[in-house]
Amino acid sequence: MIDKDLGEKIEECLEILFRLEKSQKRVKTTELAKKLGSPLSSMTVLLQRLSKMGLVYYEPYKGVRLTDKGRKVAIKIIRRHRLSERFLTDILGLDWCEVHEHACKLEHAITDKVEEKLNEKLGGPTVCPHGNPIPTPSGEIIFEEDTPLSELQPAEEAIITRITDENPALLRRLIAIGILPGVKITVKEKSPLGGALVLKIGDYEVALGHDVASKICAKTSTAPHRHRRRMRHGAKSRK
Amino acid sequence: MASSRHLKEPKESSDTVKILLAGNPNTGKSVFFNRITGIGVIVSNYPGTTVELMEGKTKFNGREITVIDLPGTYSLGAGSMDERVARAAILEEKPVVVINIVDAANLERNLYLTLQLLELQIPVVVALNMVDEARKRGIEIDHEKLSELLGVPVIPTIATRGEGIREVVDAALKVFDGRLTIRPMKVQYGRDIEAIIHELEKIVEKRLKIFPKNISPRTISILLLEGDPEIIEEISKIDEEVIEIAKNFAKKIEELHGEPASLRIAKERYGVAHSIAKAVTTRYEKKILLRDKLDALTTNIYTGFPIMVCVWIGLFSLLLYGGSFLEELIVFGWESYIAPLIERGLSYIIPNDFIYQIVSRGLILGLEAGLAVVVPYVTLFYIALAVLEDTGYLTRMAYLMDNFMHKVGLHGRAIIPLIAGYGCNVPAIMGTRVLETRRERVLAAFLITLIPCSARTVVILGLIGQYIGLLAVLSIYALNLGIIAFSGIFLNRIIKGETFGLVMELPPYRIPHPIPVLKKTWIRFREFVYIAFPLLILGSLVLSAFEYSGAIQPVVSLMSPIVVGILGLPALTGITLVFGVLRKEMTLEMLIVLFGTTDFLAIMNTTQMIVFTVVVTLYFPCIATFAVLGKELGWKTAILIAISTIILAITIGGITNFILTRL
Numbered sequence: 001m002i003d004k005d006l007g008e009k010i011e012e013c014l015e016i017l018f019r020l021e022k023s024q025k026r027v028k029t030t031e032l033a034k035k036l037g038s039p040l041s042s043m044t045v046l047l048q049r050l051s052k053m054g055l056v057y058y059e060p061y062k063g064v065r066l067t068d069k070g071r072k073v074a075i076k077i078i079r080r081h082r083l084s085e086r087f088l089t090d091i092l093g094l095d096w097c098e099v100h101e102h103a104c105k106l107e108h109a110i111t112d113k114v115e116e117k118l119n120e121k122l123g124g125p126t127v128c129p130h131g132n133p134i135p136t137p138s139g140e141i142i143f144e145e146d147t148p149l150s151e152l153q154p155a156e157e158a159i160i161t162r163i164t165d166e167n168p169a170l171l172r173r174l175i176a177i178g179i180l181p182g183v184k185i186t187v188k189e190k191s192p193l194g195g196a197l198v199l200k201i202g203d204y205e206v207a208l209g210h211d212v213a214s215k216i217c218a219k220t221s222t223a224p225h226r227h228r229r230r231m232r233h234g235a236k237s238r239k
Numbered sequence: 240m241a242s243s244r245h246l247k248e249p250k251e252s253s254d255t256v257k258i259l260l261a262g263n264p265n266t267g268k269s270v271f272f273n274r275i276t277g278i279g280v281i282v283s284n285y286p287g288t289t290v291e292l293m294e295g296k297t298k299f300n301g302r303e304i305t306v307i308d309l310p311g312t313y314s315l316g317a318g319s320m321d322e323r324v325a326r327a328a329i330l331e332e333k334p335v336v337v338i339n340i341v342d343a344a345n346l347e348r349n350l351y352l353t354l355q356l357l358e359l360q361i362p363v364v365v366a367l368n369m370v371d372e373a374r375k376r377g378i379e380i381d382h383e384k385l386s387e388l389l390g391v392p393v394i395p396t397i398a399t400r401g402e403g404i405r406e407v408v409d410a411a412l413k414v415f416d417g418r419l420t421i422r423p424m425k426v427q428y429g430r431d432i433e434a435i436i437h438e439l440e441k442i443v444e445k446r447l448k449i450f451p452k453n454i455s456p457r458t459i460s461i462l463l464l465e466g467d468p469e470i471i472e473e474i475s476k477i478d479e480e481v482i483e484i485a486k487n488f489a490k491k492i493e494e495l496h497g498e499p500a501s502l503r504i505a506k507e508r509y510g511v512a513h514s515i516a517k518a519v520t521t522r523y524e525k526k527i528l529l530r531d532k533l534d535a536l537t538t539n540i541y542t543g544f545p546i547m548v549c550v551w552i553g554l555f556s557l558l559l560y561g562g563s564f565l566e567e568l569i570v571f572g573w574e575s576y577i578a579p580l581i582e583r584g585l586s587y588i589i590p591n592d593f594i595y596q597i598v599s600r601g602l603i604l605g606l607e608a609g610l611a612v613v614v615p616y617v618t619l620f621y622i623a624l625a626v627l628e629d630t631g632y633l634t635r636m637a638y639l640m641d642n643f644m645h646k647v648g649l650h651g652r653a654i655i656p657l658i659a660g661y662g663c664n665v666p667a668i669m670g671t672r673v674l675e676t677r678r679e680r681v682l683a684a685f686l687i688t689l690i691p692c693s694a695r696t697v698v699i700l701g702l703i704g705q706y707i708g709l710l711a712v713l714s715i716y717a718l719n720l721g722i723i724a725f726s727g728i729f730l731n732r733i734i735k736g737e738t739f740g741l742v743m744e745l746p747p748y749r750i751p752h753p754i755p756v757l758k759k760t761w762i763r764f765r766e767f768v769y770i771a772f773p774l775l776i777l778g779s780l781v782l783s784a785f786e787y788s789g790a791i792q793p794v795v796s797l798m799s800p801i802v803v804g805i806l807g808l809p810a811l812t813g814i815t816l817v818f819g820v821l822r823k824e825m826t827l828e829m830l831i832v833l834f835g836t837t838d839f840l841a842i843m844n845t846t847q848m849i850v851f852t853v854v855v856t857l858y859f860p861c862i863a864t865f866a867v868l869g870k871e872l873g874w875k876t877a878i879l880i881a882i883s884t885i886i887l888a889i890t891i892g893g894i895t896n897f898i899l900t901r902l
Contacts, residue, residue, distance in 0.1 A: 037494045098429050098510065101496075168466060168501065169319070169675075173742050175505040176313035176322075178348040181498075182506070189538045194642025196651065198538050198745060203376060204345050205534075207638040209650050209741030 008108045011077045012036060013046060014055060017066050018074035026063035072139050079135040081107040082128035083118050089129045090122060099129060147220070150195050150213040152187045158218035159184050165215035177206055179216065256304045256415050257332055258408070261325060261356060262340035263349050264311035265631070265746035267368045269755045271340055271398040272308040275408060290324040291762075299408050307332065313348070315355045316467055319675060323469060329361055330452040336411045340366045343373035343380050343395070347509075347516035353389065354508055357423040358458050362414045365393040366407045371400075372747075377523040385519045390422040399752060428507045431495055435488050436460050446478050464489050465501045530748040537635045538745070547636055551658065554623055562662065562693060565615030573610060578603050597784045604821070605779030609772045609863075616663045616693055621760040624659065624670070628759075629751030634743055641741050647727025648734070649674070650741040653683045660690035664864040668871055678736030681872055685730060685880050688860040688868070689723050689887075691716070694823040695856050701827050702848050706840060715852060722857070722891060778821050778862040791817070805893040806850050807900060809842060819855055820862055826855050846899040850892050858888035 016035045020027045033043040044060070051058040055070035066074060084103040088094045094102070110118070119125075119137070127133055146161040160183045163174060174180065178201050188205060189198035195210040208216075258275075262268045276295025293308040309328055310321035329337060339356055341349040356363050367382050386393035392410040396403030413419035428436065439460040443450075450459060451473040462470040463485035475482050489500035496503045536542045582599050589595040627633050633655055641651035656670030664687050671683045691699060704712045785791050791814055798813035815829035834842045843851060859881050860868065868877035 034494075098507070101429065101431070162498075163502070170739065170742070171499075171502060172314065172316060172505075173319070173739075175502065175509070176351065177742060177744060178313075178351075178509075179742075180502065180506055180509060189535075189540075191540055191639065191642060193540070194645065196638055196641040196741060198638060202345065202347060203378070204348065204747075205745040207538075207634065207641070207651070207741060207743045207745050209641045209645065211645070212740035212742055 009036075009038075009046065010050060010055075011073070011108055012104070013050065014066065014070055014074040015077045015081070017056065017064060018071065018078065021066060026065055028063050029060075032064060075135045075139045077107055079137070079139075080110045080115055082134040083115065083122065083125070084110065085128045086122050086125050086134075087118055090125075146217040148214045149185075149187075149197060149199070149208065149216045149218050150210050152190070152197075152218065152220065154187050154190050156220055157184065157186045158220045160216060160218045162217045163215060164217060165212075170212070170215075174212075174216070178202070178204075179206065179208075185218065256302055256412060257335045258304060258306045258411050258415075259329055259332060259335055259337045260306065260308045260340060261315075261329065261337050261352065262311060262368075263313050263342060263345070263352060265744060266311070266340045266342040266349065267398045268311055268340045269308065269759075270752050271338075271366065271368065271396070271404065272306065273752075273754050273758065274398055274401050274404045275304075275306050290320050292324070292328065293762075299412065302412065304408070304412075312352065314352055315359070316462075316465070316469075326359075326469075329356075329359065330454070333453070334415070336362045336364060336415045338364050338366055338407055338411055340368050340398075343367050343370045344376050344378055346378075346380060346520060347512050350512035350515055351509060354426050354512055357389065357391070358426055358461065360423070360455055360458070362421060363389075363391045363423065364407060364411045364414055365389065365391055366398075366403065367393055367395045368398050370395045371397045375526065375528060377525040379521045379523070381519045381521070385515070388424060388515050388518065390424045392419065392421070426508060426511055428504065432492060432504065432507060435492060436464065439463065439485055439488050442484055443481060446481055447474070449477065451477075460485070461504065464492065465504050466499075533748055534635075534745070537632065538638060540639075543635065543639050547639055550627075550632065550636070554627075554658065557619060557623055561619050562616040565619070566611050569614060570607065570611045573607055578607070581606075593787065597787050598780065600787075601780035601783035602776060604783070605776035609768075609776070617666050618760065618764055620659060620662045620666055621764055622756065624655070624666075625756040625759040626751050629749065629756055631746040631748050634745045637741065637743060638745065646731075647686065647724065648682050648731030648738065649679055649727070650739070652741065652743065653679065656683055657687060657690065660687040660692060661696075662693055664688055664690065664692050664860055665867050668864065668867045671871070675739040676736060677872075678734055678738060681876055681880075682727065682730050682734055684868060684872060684876075685883070686723050686727055688864060688880060688884055689719070689726060689857060691719060691856050692823070694861070697824040698827055698855050699852055701824075702839060703852050706848060707845055711849065715849070715856070718853070719856060722887070726887070782818060782821055785817075801889060805889060805896070806854060807896045808847050808851055808854075812843075812851060816854070816858065820859055823855060823861055826851075846896070849899060850896045853895050854888045854892040856888075857891060858885050860884060 013032070013036055016032060017027055020031065020035070029043055029047065030040060032047075033040045036043070038046075047056060047058045047064055050056045050070070055067055055073060057065045057067060081103050084106040085099045088099040088102055088106075116137075125134055149158070149160075152158055160179060160181050162181055163171060163179075165171065179185075179199075183201060186200040187197055188200045191197075195213065197208045197210075197213050199206050199208060260268055260272055272293065272295065276297050281294045290310055292310075295306050295308075297304050297306060307328065309325040312319070312322045312325050314322060315326040315329070316322050329335065337356055339353050341353060353363065353365060365385070367380060367385070370380065373380065380395075382393045382395050392414070394403050394407045394410060396407060398404065410419065414421055427433065436457065440456045443459050443463075444456040447456070447459075450456060451470070454462070454470075459470065459474070463474065463482070466489065471482055492500035492503055498506075537546055581603060585599045585602070586595055589598060624633075637651035637654055639651075640654040644650050644653050652673050653671070655673065656667045659667035659670050667687045667690070668684050671680045671687070674680050674683060699712055699715055703715055785794070794817060795810060795813050798816070799810045802808050802813040802816070803810050811833050812830070814833060815826040818829045819826040830839065830842060831837055836842065839848065859865070865877055865881055868880055872880075
């Protein structure tokens with residue numbers, strides 16, 4: 001058997017791989033190491049090990065890809081992670097912005113039995129507090145890839161996942177105006193010419209140029225959140 | 240940085256109370272400011288910047304109070320010049336109380352700034368403004384609970400009706416005097432971030448004996464982790480190593496959280512703002528207000544563009560008709576009453592006829608130029624601009640135009656100063672202040688100088704319209720637009736520097752308050768008078784000296800290779816071009832004077848007229864524009880722009896001449 005710490009590392013690694021695979025086909029070892037916070041040398045060892053276990057396809061210098069088996073494990077961990085987050089916010093009353101790290105620790109300690117009970121207790125939630133979908137027990141995932149805001153359509157709702165630009169002045173400006181990961185937005189208007197957007201964030205509106213919008217990624221919440229959806233429809237009778 | 244402003248009053252004297260107003264844009268801050276201060280306002284640029292600070296004095300319960308209105312910002316820091324100034328002013332004006340004006344309808348985002356203020360350990364009183372508007376939107380804020388959580392007084396206000404203002408000022412005074420103790424909350428970050436902050440704090444405390452601007456070691460640590468350029472610069476003057484240590488700590492945060500430390504910290508600060516806002520907000524069913532519908536109409540692509548075109552036409556008509564009506568009125572009054580008085584007065588003072596001619600002509604023409612072109616157009620434009628600005632419509636226009644503006648390396652917000660250029664280039668160039676980066680300002684300013692202002696429109700209509708026809712007039716405008724677009728695309732390629740995309744809040748539509756509108760107009764106008772007027776007069780004096788002393792002849796021969804050789808114009812028109820520097824429509828008046836006829840066909844053929852007009856439209860921005868360019872962007876840039884426009888004018892004029900003479 002693998003020792004406890006390594007098991008955690010493997011799970012974490014698969015989870016990160018799963019997330020990274022959204023934006024790229026093959027994940028670079030260096031990037032994975034950076035995200036996982038471990039040195040490159042031990043990363044290689046870990047990946048070779050995962051490859052032997054049939055969890056990843058690993059070719060040195062080319063990168064890593066999850067196998068179907070690996071993907072299944074990753075999805076299971078993500079389910080546990082997001083259920084943990086829900087547990088932390090809904091039952092323990094922690095704030096959504098601080099639950100991620102705690103959940104990173106919790107997720108590895110959850111057994112099948114606990115997972116089932118937790119799901120029951122929480123009333124079978126479909127999304128985590130940040131708005132990401134929680135995979136079903138069978139591993140199905142209603143998962144919209146994160147897309148640049150510039151590709152969203154009017155009336156679409158989304159949760160900002162990341163800002164890909166590194167210009168600190170722009171980053172500060174966006175943060176200050178309330179555009180940062182985890183924030184829920186609705187596309188209110190989109191210009192067919194050039195694609196500038198008007199976003200609704202909470203109770204105010206922000207206009208973004210196409211160039212800025214293409215640097216901000218978001219996840220659309222297609223997960224059926226019926227109650228909220230209906231309310232929004234009622235409010236949108238203006239057209 | 241010391242400004243002469245606060246050297247006048249020693250900081251020790253606590254009998255004058257200093258209150259700073261801080262808050263997000265569109266929170267009703269300027270209305271609030273006007274409610275406290277009344278009419279007398281001093282505007283000063285913050286030393287070394289173009290950021291304006293408004294300062295007013297008032298008496299409250301017999302106490303003298305100085306109120307300074309800081310630029311509206313979403314956060315404090317080194318993000319933009321406005322933010323830099325806001326923070327610097329807060330830290331330098333100590334002892335001070337900050338009234339933080341917070342939009343009750345947007346509490347969460349507004350609290351971000353509040354938390355930053357608290358982190359700077361500045362005594363803060365929160366004015367929870369626009370509670371009426373929030374209520375209309377179904378939002379109720381428990382201000383007592385908010386006050387409890389933040390540890391500072393929170394007073395609900397409706398600045399537009401003056402409600403709650405007295406209470407806020409009263410609370411600010413009490414805090415200032417120490418009659419009311421505040422216990423500002425400590426902004427608490429996640430456990431691992433707190434651990435890092437704490438460690439860095441200890442190092443900062445130990446290694447730095449002096450803390451810049453009395454910021455606490457904890458806040459210095461947070462700012463260092465956020466990578467605040469200003470603080471880094473300050474600290475690196477004291478101890479370079481601290482910066483390195485902080486960088487390593489920041490890296491640690493990045494490794495822990497997979498995102499830059501600055502983003503992480505901001506996110507957590509937002510988290511705190513979020514939970515506070517959540518705890519004190521009750522939401523009722525949201526009503527859809529009329530202005531929400533209006534909002535949807537003005538940003539929707541199908542209705543938005545027609546509305547925008549209507550607003551433009553309205554604005555142009557106002558500038559052209561209203562402006563020219565005022566101009567005629569002023570010129571008439573000037574020429575029939577005031578100018579003769581000045582002439583008579585001068586003839587008493589100056590016995591020498593030669594000098595008298597120079598001075599009187601220069602002075603009268605210069606003053607007339609200022610009064611006739613600038614006063615009516617600039618004032619009208621500024622009033623219209625302030626009204627449009629305060630309703631919130633300008634932001635919608637900027638959104639709609641964003642795509643077009645991108646093609647020339649600008650973004651939506653630049654459209655406003657560009658349009659203004661058709662009235663007068665001077666306020667238009669001042670209007671480029673809304674743009675974030677220097678690159679964009681230079682680009683926009685250059686393009687503005689190419690836009691035919693009302694004075695150039697006089698030449699186009701008077702020459703081309705009169706002698707060739709409407710179609711030719713339209714072609715001149717089309718050619719001009721083409722040149723502007725081409726120049727924009729070209730400059731976009733060659734000017735280096737940062738470009739900032741459009742990130743702009745669209746505030747809800749509001750009915751503008753007349754006093755802030757008039758105040759804004761007056762302040763901008765007065766500023767203009769200081770720069771442009773003296774230069775107009777000086778320029779006129781120099782030119783009339785040239786004219787009377789006969790020194791103009793060498794200029795003519797100097798210019799004739801270009802004027803005659805390249806442009807194919809009569810040599811004497813060179814003089815008119817020199818005079819056009821003062822006022823573009825004077826090129827026409829000078830033609831009449833020099834050639835002694837009003838029949839321009841006797842002077843030039845139609846080809847020459849077109850070339851002449853093209854050159855007049857493009858070459859050297861008039862002297863007032865040049866002065867503003869110099870003041871806003873620096874003289875080097877101003878000279879560069881001026882030279883470029885001259886080269887552009889000669890090139891385009893030459894090409895036009897070449898093509899037309901061979902057709």
